Amino acid sequence: MVTSSGVLGAYGHSWVYGTGARAHSEGFAVLAARELGLDLNNHAASGSLSTETARLVTAQAPEPADVFVVMTGFNDARLYGAAPAGRRQYEDSLEVLFRALHKADPKALLLAIEQPYVEDYSGHSPYDRATDTILDQYNAVLRAVVTALPFAATVVVDGWDARTMIAPDNVHPNDDGHAVLARAVVRAAREREQPRKDVR
Known part of the structure; x- marks a missing residue:
């Protein structure tokens, strides 16, 4: 079960890092770890693609954790748009990432967050090619990969409300957005909570 001596390991892009919140102490990974009574081990990197997150866990084995939280693919969608090659690359990266996390701690719960929408995708060229529909396609890839993993859940x-939960840069969640993300992670972790020895 989740205990105060445990760890939440976080991987992904700038949302996981805490960008958009007034302070990193208000980022959703910090908030979720605090609510679950876990120490946070945050490996997220602003601007990262899924391929970079996959390379990270390949180059250095992840530390064990009670819960792994992964949120990646937003920058892939913004960079590659509707290109099928982008989604294939994302799928391959997810499989590498999830295998590495499971190997690091086979008893850990892996929570993969589906990417919420933003209001305006048109800024920050060349990362300006996403749409709600394209994010739906990336989220479908994520669900398909996770479906085959009994230790994982999306x-x-x-x-989520993109009108009120996105920071002025139109890319990152504001404090309200981070709070909603944290609640979603905490709820998912508690729904799947079970003694670590029973998690496969």
Whole structure:
């Protein structure tokens, strides 16, 4: 079960890093770890693609954790748009990433967050090629990969509102957005919570 002596390992892009919040102490990974009574081990990197996150865990084995939280693919969608090659690359990266995390701690729960929408995708060229539909396609890839993994679950961010939860840069969540993301992670972790020895 999740205990105060455990660890939440976080991987992914700038949202996981905490960008957009007034302080990193208000980023959703920090908030979720705090609510679950876990120490945070945050390996997220702003601007990262899924391929870079996969290379990270390949180059250095992840540390064990009670819960792994992964949120990646947003920058892939923004860079590659509707190109099928981008989605194939994303799928391959997810498989590498999830295998590495499971190998690091086979008893850990892996929570993969589906990417919520933003209001305006048109800024920050060349990362300006996404749409809601393209994010739906990337989220479908994520669900397909996770479906085959009994130790993993996708996290849908219920209550998300891009009109009120995105920072002025139109890319990152504001404090309200980070709070909603944290609640989604905590809810998913508690729904799947079980003694670590029973997690396969």
